[in-house]
Amino acid sequence: xxxxxxxxxxxxxxxxxxxxxxxxxxxxxxxxxxxxxxxxxxxxxxxxxxxxxxxxxxxxxxxxxxxxxxxxxxxxxxxxxxxxxxxxxxxxxxxxxxxxxxxxxxxxxxxxxxxxxxxxxxxxxxxxxxxxxxxxxxxxxxxxxxxxxxxxxxxxxxxxxxxxxxxxxxxxxxxxxxxxxxxxxxxxxxxxxxxxxxxxxxxxxxxxxxxxxxxxxxxxxxxxxxxxxxxxxxxxxxxxxxx
Amino acid sequence: xxxxxxxxxxxxxxxxxxxxxxxxxxxxxxxxxxxxxxxxxxxxxxxxxxxxxxxxxxxxxxxxxxxxxxxxxxxxxxxxxxxxxxxxxxxxxxxxxxxxxxxxxxxxxxxxxxxxxxxxxxxxxxxxxxxxxxxxxxxxxxxxxxxxxxxxxxxxxxxxxxxxxxxxxxxxxxxxxxxxxxxxxxxxxxxxxxxxxxxxxxxxxxxxxxxxxxxxxxxxxxxxxxxxxxxxxxxxxxxxxxx
Numbered sequence: 001x002x003x004x005x006x007x008x009x010x011x012x013x014x015x016x017x018x019x020x021x022x023x024x025x026x027x028x029x030x031x032x033x034x035x036x037x038x039x040x041x042x043x044x045x046x047x048x049x050x051x052x053x054x055x056x057x058x059x060x061x062x063x064x065x066x067x068x069x070x071x072x073x074x075x076x077x078x079x080x081x082x083x084x085x086x087x088x089x090x091x092x093x094x095x096x097x098x099x100x101x102x103x104x105x106x107x108x109x110x111x112x113x114x115x116x117x118x119x120x121x122x123x124x125x126x127x128x129x130x131x132x133x134x135x136x137x138x139x140x141x142x143x144x145x146x147x148x149x150x151x152x153x154x155x156x157x158x159x160x161x162x163x164x165x166x167x168x169x170x171x172x173x174x175x176x177x178x179x180x181x182x183x184x185x186x187x188x189x190x191x192x193x194x195x196x197x198x199x200x201x202x203x204x205x206x207x208x209x210x211x212x213x214x215x216x217x218x219x220x221x222x223x224x225x226x227x228x229x230x231x232x233x234x235x236x237x238x239x240x241x242x243x
Numbered sequence: 244x245x246x247x248x249x250x251x252x253x254x255x256x257x258x259x260x261x262x263x264x265x266x267x268x269x270x271x272x273x274x275x276x277x278x279x280x281x282x283x284x285x286x287x288x289x290x291x292x293x294x295x296x297x298x299x300x301x302x303x304x305x306x307x308x309x310x311x312x313x314x315x316x317x318x319x320x321x322x323x324x325x326x327x328x329x330x331x332x333x334x335x336x337x338x339x340x341x342x343x344x345x346x347x348x349x350x351x352x353x354x355x356x357x358x359x360x361x362x363x364x365x366x367x368x369x370x371x372x373x374x375x376x377x378x379x380x381x382x383x384x385x386x387x388x389x390x391x392x393x394x395x396x397x398x399x400x401x402x403x404x405x406x407x408x409x410x411x412x413x414x415x416x417x418x419x420x421x422x423x424x425x426x427x428x429x430x431x432x433x434x435x436x437x438x439x440x441x442x443x444x445x446x447x448x449x450x451x452x453x454x455x456x457x458x459x460x461x462x463x464x465x466x467x468x469x470x471x472x473x474x475x476x477x478x479x480x481x482x483x484x485x486x
Contacts, residue, residue, distance in 0.1 A: 114473075114474060117471060118470060118471070118474055120464065120467045121463040121467035121469075122464065146471075147468065151467075185485055218364075218481070219485070220364040220365070221364055223363055224360070225390065226364075228357045228473070230357075230474060231474060231477040234477070234478060235477060235478055238461070238478050
């Protein structure tokens, strides 16, 4: 346990940089706030440092006891809690990817977090976020993942480039669309697949649908217009996992 | 089109009462705010009155043009929009129920709204809210239903009493639980069923699980602890709809 009482401490200065996307990518680290997420991160073994005002927090990871000023400096929200953790991002497994979730411009933090949670449940190897997707280190996204973020690699990429790379590795890319699509029930589940989901309002953009190997839709009652994207994506991930 | 310029107008007094649960149940009406929900309600044909500060809103339903004071009086939120509608609740179909969604103490407005949206998509006849479930006429719930609330009956009931009544009508009640449960995949889909989902943290309470005919769980990867309840419920509704 170490004490830090100044916002000018070199460690604090280093951690504060993680509020910026550029430094998160560079260091492959991010900050989580609140007891529940810190506990999940500790269980997953990805914690580099616990930062807290509590003097009695005990764990195997390094603990830094700080004052309120330091904690406020590190926090992303004005109403922050009394404990945070500096966490390593999960690296992409060196083995070839077999199951991938591709997200094109998902806007709602709850939807993104829920999709990452479902991806872990249905044994997806990595989640790839295309341009225009909400920041995954947003507090509400992290909360909605319920700890899944500490177990699953989440990558940022240009899907226009990334999809052909996956296909070159023998991965079948399955889009979601209401047009030129087959019913999810009749999909023959390929062994290696990438499921592509789109924006809440617009769906998957056409330039990406032009690249997919096939597209699916989910059969619904005629009174319904659509499903929530996290729900639709999770149903498709479940179906692909049991095929 | 009629003009109302006083908050003491008898119609306004009547509408304001709909802010209270008691009067919503008594009149079987509720208020929705914002252009998107008003449009959905109009499409569904459940609007008794449109209330707006716009002088040029045109529709077949009765339109009341009001001043800002009247609109503020009717609004549930300080940052209300310029249009609202007084809507009829969807009555329970007189035909016998065949597919029912039972919700025990769902807390999150987004989860409740998303489940109602999925229930409509997978041809559920009615959604029944047990004690401790978040108010369905909460603005965030209404928004998350994406208009499904205007097409599907949503009932409040004591599930401890309601479940035996369903069973007496030949409906099989299927709980969700990690214990004493079968894999969703191996469930033989009965023709008439009621799916019972529980609270986000606690699951279905034991006294209700004691009443179910059988229980299901969703197979997941070992790293995952659980699924979001709206996701788990929607996967089960989808599976039941395709069996």
